[in-house]
Each structure stands twice: as C-alpha cells, then as structure tokens.
Amino acid sequence: MTKNVSTAETQNLSQPLQDLLDFVKFLNIFRSIRRVIWFKGTRGRERDGEHCFQLALVAWFLNERMKLGMDLLRLISVALVHDLVETYAGDTSCLPDLSGRIRTLSKATKQEREEASLRRIEFQWGSKIPSILEAIREYEAQETEASRFLKALDKLVSVINIYQDNGRTLKKLHTLFEPWDAYKRPHMARHLVIKELYEELRVILMMRKDLYYSPTVA
DSSP states (O other): OOOOOOHHHHTTOOHHHHHHHHHHHHHHHHHTOEEEEEOTTOSSEEEHHHHHHHHHHHHHHHHHHTTOOOOHHHHHHHHHHTTTTHHHHOOOOSSOOOSSSSOOOOGGGHHHHHHHHHHHHHHHHTTTOHHHHHHHHHHHHTOSHHHHHHHHHHHHHHHHHHHHTTTHHHHHTTOOHHHHHHHHHHHHTTSHHHHHHHHHHHHHHHHOGGGSOOTTOO
16 A cells, blocks of 8 residues: 655655655656557557657767767757646647547647646746756747757657557558648758658658558458
8 A cells, every 4th residue: 555645754854855856746747648659569658758768869869870960968958858848738649539549639729738838837847947948948949950950850750650660550540641741741841851861761651551541441
C-alpha cells in the first residue's frame, strides 16, 4: 500500500528541496502525456517525455554528423522543453480522428490551450527557472535557427517513427499519404537540411502503399 505524504512530513523541508519535489511532480505529469504516435517495439502510444528525449538526441546526432555548427547546449535545451506546454494543454495530433478508436484534442483550440498552459508554467516556475521559459518561448517564436531546425526535425522524427513501425499509426487513424504529406512537408521546409532529408525519404514513402490506411483492408 502506498503511503500518503502528510503535511507534517513536509512542513519543515527547506525551500530548495520542496521546489525539487514539486518540479519532479510537474515533470511526471508532463512525461505521462500520451501522443497519437505508436513506434516500433511498443504496444502503447508514445509519451511526451520519450518524444522530447528522442528529439534532443536526434538533434545532437544531426548537428554533429552533418557539421551544422549549432550551439549544442542550446539545441538540446530547447528540444527538451519544446513540448512542455503540453503538461496542461495535452497533445494535439495533426492526424484526423476518423477511426473512432482514438479521441484527439481539437486543433481549433490548440493555441488557446497552449497559451494558458504557458501562463500556468510561468506562474509556477518563471521566478525559479526563467531559462526554461526562455527556451520554450524561443521554440514558439521560431526566430532562431535552432528553433526552426527543431520544429522541422520534430515532424521528420515522427515520420521516421511511423515509417519504421510499418505505418501502424496511419492505419489506426485511417490516414492516407496525401493529407499526411500535405501537413508534414511544409513544416519540414523550415530548415533546408531537414527538407532535403525528408524529400529523400519521401520517395520511399510514396512507394510504400502498405504504410497507409486502405478501406479495402479489414
């Protein structure tokens, strides 16, 4: 049986320890958020914490492998917090909810929900860790190379995950190639390196008809 933490147990804690406990609790909420993406080797859907971790490492890999010259600390910092607003806003899928099996949040309310979440995060943590708020805002503003690179890479990584999982996500959500590509492609054009990588992969994606939903397949 799990023991409940009493007020008496925590009332004499130092402020730094109390803040640490609260921040870990906050992060556990964030990393439990499910995305509408399945990936190879798992039965359940991807979670936000897994996604941000993967994006940070892939950004690190490409920055070094392709000698992009971006500041590594900044790149990883922004990658790790780029979806932190989803702690209270939830994940909004770009894929249509046609199957009835997965209920997704409305894209129409995405901006409103995420702005409200950012205000809540700022109220909770802005005075204690302002650099995290700065990194979130950098990503949202899309005014730096790192933020544009990560925005484009975010879309490419999800495409690669779906491709390597043989299209399970697309089949579950009854998604065809054309609307999927129409949404993803402009986002990946934000950064030339990502655009070129996607265009190369896109040739394969167009040939792999088995990756997408087919109404004729039960």
